[in-house]
Amino acid sequence: MIYRDSARNFNPLAAMCGRITIAEVEELVEPGELNPNDVHTPGVYVQRVVALTPEQAADKRIEKRTVR
Numbered sequence: 188m189i190y191r192d193s194a195r196n197f198n199p200l201a202a203m204c205g206r207i208t209i210a211e212v213e214e215l216v217e218p219g220e221l222n223p224n225d226v227h228t229p230g231v232y233v234q235r236v237v238a239l240t241p242e243q244a245a246d247k248r249i250e251k252r253t254v255r
Contacts, residue, residue, distance in 0.1 A: 188212070188228040195227055202228045209235040213244040 188210055190198050202208045210233045239247075 188230075188233065189221065189225055190227050199227045203232050207235065208233045209237060211237045211239060213239050 188199075188202070202210075208228075215236070215238050
């Protein structure tokens with residue numbers, strides 16, 4: 188898994204410490220598409236993957252930028 192911005196602070200540690208890690212992902216890529224040096228949480232620590240549809244990813248209320 189690769190995290191964006193401040194999610195890199197504690198998410199990798201929490202994923203490695205948990206008994207079960209469920210990853211809600213916006214985009215799935217094929218093995219080998221990512222540079223191994225860019226991966227923040229190796230797949231060995233992830234037990235379940237929930238892939239969002241593009242509509243679900245666009246509708247997420249968290250991580251949306253709001254400007255006044």
